[in-house]
Amino acid sequence: xxxxxxxxxxxxxxxxxxxxxxxxxxxxxxxxxxxxxxxxxxxxxxxxxxxxxxxxxxxxxxxxxxxxxxxxxxxxxxxxxxxxxxxxxxxxxxxxxxxxxxxxxxxxxxxxxxxxxxxxxxxxxxxxxxxxxxxxxxxxxxxxxxxxxxxxxxxxxxxxxxxxxxxxxxxxxxxxxxxxxxxxxxxxxxxxxxxxxxxxxxxxxxxxxxxxxxxxxxxxxxxxxxxxxxxxxxxxxxxxxxxxxxxxxxxxxxxxxxxxxxxxxxxxxxxxxxxxxxxxxxxxxxxxxxxxxxxxxxxxxxxxxxxxxxxxxxxxxxxxxxxxxxxxxxxxxxxxxxxxxxxxxxxxxxxxxxxxxxxxxxxxxxxxxxxxxxxxxxxxxxxxxxxxxxxxxxxxxxxxxxxxxxxxxxxxxxxxxxxxxxxxxxxxxxxxxxxxxxxxxxxxxxxxxxxxxxxxxxxxxxxxxxxxxxxxxxxxxxxxxxx
Amino acid sequence: xxxxxxxxxxxxxxxxxxxxxxxxxxxxxxxxxxxxxxxxxxxxxxxxxxxxxxxxxxxxxxxxxxxxxxxxxxxxxxxxxxxxxxxxxxxxxxxxxxxxxxxxxxxxxxxxxxxxxxxxxxxxxxxxxxxxxxxxxxxxxxxxxxxxxxxxxxxxxxxxxxxxxxxxxxxxxxxxxxxxxxxxxxxxxxxxxxxxxxxxxxxxxxxxxxxxxxxxxxxxxxxxxxxxxxxxxxxxxxxxxxxxxxxxxxxxxxxxxxxxxxxxxxxxxxxxxxxxxxxxxxxxxxxxxxxxxxxxxxxxxxxxxxxxxxx
Numbered sequence: 072x073x074x075x076x077x078x079x080x081x082x083x084x085x086x087x088x089x090x091x092x093x094x095x096x097x098x099x100x101x102x103x104x105x106x107x108x109x110x111x112x113x114x115x116x117x118x119x120x121x122x123x124x125x126x127x128x129x130x131x132x133x134x135x136x137x138x139x140x141x142x143x144x145x146x147x148x149x150x151x152x153x154x155x156x157x158x159x160x161x162x163x164x165x166x167x168x169x170x171x172x173x174x175x176x177x178x179x180x181x182x183x184x185x186x187x188x189x190x191x192x193x194x195x196x197x198x199x200x201x202x203x204x205x206x207x208x209x210x211x212x213x214x215x216x217x218x219x220x221x222x223x224x225x226x227x228x229x230x231x232x233x234x235x236x237x238x239x240x241x242x243x244x245x246x247x248x249x250x251x252x253x254x255x256x257x258x259x260x261x262x263x264x265x266x267x268x269x270x271x272x273x274x275x276x277x278x279x280x281x282x283x284x285x286x287x288x289x290x291x292x293x294x295x296x297x298x299x300x301x302x303x304x305x306x307x308x309x310x311x312x313x314x315x316x317x318x319x320x321x322x323x324x325x326x327x328x329x330x331x332x333x334x335x336x337x338x339x340x341x342x343x344x345x346x347x348x349x350x351x352x353x354x355x356x357x358x359x360x361x362x363x364x365x366x367x368x369x370x371x372x373x374x375x376x377x378x379x380x381x382x383x384x385x386x387x388x389x390x391x392x393x394x395x396x397x398x399x400x401x402x403x404x405x406x407x408x409x410x411x412x413x414x415x416x417x418x419x420x421x422x423x424x425x426x427x428x429x430x431x432x433x434x435x436x437x438x439x440x441x442x443x444x445x446x447x448x449x450x451x452x453x454x455x456x457x458x459x460x461x462x463x464x465x466x467x468x469x470x471x472x473x474x475x476x477x478x479x480x481x482x483x484x485x486x487x488x489x490x491x492x493x494x495x496x497x498x499x500x501x502x503x504x505x506x507x508x509x510x511x512x513x514x515x516x517x518x519x520x521x522x523x524x525x526x527x528x529x530x531x532x533x534x535x536x537x538x539x540x541x542x543x544x545x546x547x548x549x550x551x552x553x554x
Numbered sequence: 555x556x557x558x559x560x561x562x563x564x565x566x567x568x569x570x571x572x573x574x575x576x577x578x579x580x581x582x583x584x585x586x587x588x589x590x591x592x593x594x595x596x597x598x599x600x601x602x603x604x605x606x607x608x609x610x611x612x613x614x615x616x617x618x619x620x621x622x623x624x625x626x627x628x629x630x631x632x633x634x635x636x637x638x639x640x641x642x643x644x645x646x647x648x649x650x651x652x653x654x655x656x657x658x659x660x661x662x663x664x665x666x667x668x669x670x671x672x673x674x675x676x677x678x679x680x681x682x683x684x685x686x687x688x689x690x691x692x693x694x695x696x697x698x699x700x701x702x703x704x705x706x707x708x709x710x711x712x713x714x715x716x717x718x719x720x721x722x723x724x725x726x727x728x729x730x731x732x733x734x735x736x737x738x739x740x741x742x743x744x745x746x747x748x749x750x751x752x753x754x755x756x757x758x759x760x761x762x763x764x765x766x767x768x769x770x771x772x773x774x775x776x777x778x779x780x781x782x783x784x785x786x787x788x789x790x791x792x793x794x795x796x797x798x799x800x801x802x803x804x805x806x807x808x809x810x811x812x813x814x815x816x817x818x819x820x821x822x823x824x825x826x827x828x829x830x831x832x833x834x835x836x837x838x839x840x841x842x843x844x845x846x847x848x849x850x851x852x853x854x855x856x857x858x859x860x861x862x863x864x865x
Contacts (some may be wrong), residue, residue: 087628087661101651103645380642383609384699387636388659390608390625443843553610 091389091398094274099402104371109406112457113366113414119357122417124425127353131346131435138202140181141309141337142259143322144174146286148252148300153294154220158234159190159255160286160330162213169260171285172331173219175226176253176353177245181309184245187339188217188228188259198228200224202341204265213285224248234289254292255303258285258335259425264313265521267497274493276521279315282322282336288329299479350431351439352515354422355415358453359489359512365407366481367474369464372403374474384505392549396469396528400462400542407461411454430470445517452514452527459534460485463508466541470548497522505530508537547553558620559585559706559738561606565615568601568762575601577762578615583740585706590732590743590753590770592846598762599742600638603711607636619707631660634699636709640692640716649676649695652684656699670698675724689716697728708732709740713802714748726752746846758849766849769840777845781814781838784821792830799824812838 149155154172162171172189186200188208196215208230216231226248228240262278269275292301294361303326311320322335374404376382389395423438432438439446466479488507493502504510504524513530516523525533561583567575583589592600604610606617608624609830616623619634627633643652653667662796671680674694679687684695693713700708710729716723733739742751749756756773758766766773786792786809793803793811799814813821825832840848859862 090659090661094655097651097655097658098644098647101647101648101655104646375644379644380639381644382605383604383638384642384656386609387607387638388631388656390627390630553604 076183077525081466088355088394088398091394092388095395095402097396099406101370102375104375105368105406105462106217108364108368108371108411112224112361112368113410113417114361114362115364116179116357116414117418117421119356121357121425122431123353123356124422125427127348127431128429129346129348129410129431129435131348132430132432137342138182139309139338139340139342140183140310141203141336142170142257142339143305143333143335144176144179144253144255144257145303145305145309145324145331146174146253147292147303148175148251148256149175149254149292149294149301149341150298151294152223153254153289154215154218154403156214156218156289157287157291157293157331158289159213160288161289162192162285163283164191164460165260165283165336166263166282167191168338169258169283170197170339171213171258171283171287172196172256172258172474173217174253174255174257175219175221175248177247177249177543179253179306179308182327185339186219186226186228186243186454188219188230188240189257190215190217190424196240198243199340200226200243200245202339204243205340206243208240209238219254221248221252221254222288222346222400228454256287256324256331257289258283258333259337259339259345261338262312264315266313268317269493269497269523274497277548280312280320280336281314282311282320282334284332284334287331287333296547303332307335307337309337309352313374330467332404345543346435347518347520348431349516349518349520350426350436351419351517354419354426354439355449355453355515357418358415358515359456359486362457362460363482363486365411365461366464366485367478367527368407369403369461370468370477370481372470372475373400373465374477378474380428386422386554392554393546396465396542396546398550400465403461403465406457408454408458410538411457414453414455415450419446439517448527449515449517452511452531456511456514456534459511459531459538462540463534465540466543466545469545470541500524506533508534558738560618560620560830561707561709561738561740562621563602563606563615565616566602566612566617566765567614568598568605568612576605576612578843579759579762579764580762581757581767583664583707583738583757584755585658585738586702586733586736587754587792588729588739588741588752589734589755590749591740591757591759592746592748592749593759594850595744595745597759599744599759601760601762602639603636603709603740606709612728618824627758629660631656631703631704631705633703633705634707634838635703635705636711637693637696637700637713637794638709638711639711640696641686642718643684643695645683647684649687650680650683652695653699656700660805662702665668665755666702666704670701673701674698690718690721693717693721693725703815706736707738707740711742712744713741714743722748733818734830734864745791746842749789758846760844760850771802773845773849774840777840777848778838779814781812781842782816782821783836783838784811784813784820784825784832784834785809785834786811786830788830791828792825792832795824795830796821806810 072417174187176185177183184201188198190213196210198206210230213222216234220227225244227242231235231237262280264279265276266279290298305324307322320336324333396409440447464481471477486506499522511534513525514527520531563581566576566579605612661756755769796803801813804812806812
């Protein structure tokens with residue numbers, strides 16, 4: 072039977088890196104500036120996050136419904152039972168859910184009950200009634216034949232590939248449908264882009280619209296009881312939002328030789344409650360200020376040794392300089408990560424009641440849970456960001472050897488972009504947030520937003536690259552420079 | 555002490571910009587004695603010590619400690635203890651913590667920290683921040699750091715600087731006792747008098763070059779020459795008499811005359827003949843300071859000559 076070596080001293084002395092870690096940890100914990108920097112960082116993070124939460128409100132949960140009813144309608148009255156039929160020839164693809172089809176609606180005012188059947192570029196034929204029910208057809212996209220047939224208060228939708236063989240999509244009862252309803256063609260196109268207006272650091276976002284144009288032929292309205300042929304009229308129901316450049320969208324329609332060309336934008340239906348605020352990221356926003364203290368800590372961990380010449384003692388007792396730098400990096404990284412993690416969790420817990428008070432509550436904004444991988448990534452990512460930023464600062468501090476210059480340089484690279492970014496055009500801000508060490512903050516993203524510059528791990532990778540280059544240069548300098 | 559307690563410099567050369575700080579310096583520091591490293595400020599003493607410790611890379615030559623390059627040492631504190639700059643202490647760190655991180659880095663037990671603090675007389679201020687220390691206390695803290703690993707080789711750069719007379723006495727005793735334990739003790743100073751009664755051996759440099767590498771006894775004997783000291787209450791008359799007899803006479807402290815060119819017997823005869831009272835007729839023993847002046851005067855003269863030749 073063999074026994075393992077019972078000489079623990081032999082294993083610790085073998086390499087000595089553990090001893091170096093202990094030495095650097097002793098250095099770090101034995102000066103007051105460390106505690107001050109960490110307390111300042113945590114305090115600023117919590118304070119700024121709380122202030123941010125206090126100043127941000129939402130009405131995402133207010134109002135009984137968030138109905139939208141905006142489209143271009145080419146219509147005529149239909150009294151009693153009957154049907155309307157059209158052949159959708161073409162549909163411009165402005166987005167996956169642009170719609171071109173038929174509608175029966177109580178009137179032309181916004182919000183009036185209706186039944187519609189329409190074709191979409193990517194989601195096939197859809198039948199919809201009163202902003203709620205959606206019934207999917209089978210046909211894929213234009214060209215397709217569509218028909219709505221009214222029988223009493225019930226409306227049935229049909230689709231057909233050839234106008235001869237019809238397939239029933241579904242049947243919906245609309246209790247309030249009056250004897251005379253408006254029937255006809257409609258086109259709409261939901262927003263797929265944001266209109267962003269920046270002025271003096273203030274960013275406003277709103278939905279932007281691109282109208283879709285569809286062509287129809289073989290349009291017919293067939294009342295069950297004979298009636299005089301009615302004339303078509305058209306209008307925009309509701310007012311579509313502007314394009315991304317701010318110019319207004321106006322729907323239109325023309326008819327020539329039985330072919331109707333209809334253009335419209337907007338959306339019809341009930342939007343799910345919610346906004347696009349990233350409340351987890353908002354809770355952690357204080358890191359933008361708190362990180363300044365972490366930069367100071369990382370820089371000073373090395374430059375304080377140069378200030379009084381302690382570095383000579385360090386390299387006298389540990390002549391292998393690269394290992395000293397590595398030990399410093401490990402100790403600094405672990406300490407900042409631990410403090411960052413606790414602070415990030417505290418910020419989440421602290422800001423949540425403020426957010427709830429300001430309207431960020433379920434159902435639009437349910438409480439974030441650490442069981443949610445994205446939330447967990449944001450919290451751990453915040454700690455990782457701070458730790459890696461500290462290592463970048465350590466590298467710069469080692470290269471420059473003077474605290475003032477190194478802190479100025481790191482802050483110029485990290486903090487300044489975060490401040491001036493909001494005054495720049497969005498593209499310039501996104502570019503800064505992609506390429507500067509600030510990209511590491513992408514780890515805090517839990518939602519897809521227009522101002523997300525880069526993916527979370529890719530952004531962290533950018534920060535890691537900055538830190539790696541700084542530490543690599545620092546290592547090279549340490550080796551060739553006289554101490 | 556497994557390794558041989560020596561420091562060897564072989565052809566060390568180092569320049570900073572256009573200034574040559576050390577120019578082909580070779581010497582050996584032997585165990586069991588205090589070796590003084592003397593030269594005026596800017597002579598290259600600190601640069602040499604930094605090269606020995608692997609802090610500065612020499613342009614040419616090598617420095618070995620116990621036969622090995624410093625940078626190859628894995629636990630240097632156990633092999634070489636060094637005090638380069640007493641001010642090199644983080645002012646916010648407590649004295650004990652300053653030594654503790656050093657001890658950790660070489661795997662030395664924390665108990666050693668308390669031992670050396672007591673040894674240098676800082677036990678009572680171990681938990682005070684070093685920023686409030688006087689220069690003398692900082693010197694003691696630096697010396698404590700050098701003693702941490704109980705090393706066979708010790709190097710101190712100007713350790714007497716800033717010490718009060720009591721501190722100077724203490725450090726002289728410490729250096730002597732470290733050497734008596736068989737260690738190699740290498741001490742730099744820009745004042746020869748600081749090493750009086752302390753150093754056994756002297757390495758004197760000027761402008762980065764070796765001037766002398768010799769034992770203190772030999773240096774003093776050489777500087778003393780054949781001169782004779784005589785004490786007389788009537789110095790002026792005695793000087794005239796001796797000078798007329800062909801001697802070179804210099805007035806020293808109090809009633810002392812230092813006479814060159816006459817034997818003790820001849821001096822006694824001449825003074826007795828003229829009825830001049832005298833006492834204490836003895837062989838002159840030069841001070842270390844004198845020996846140093848002698849050496850550096852030669853060096854200066856040499857320089858003056860070379861300048862003349864160049865012009």
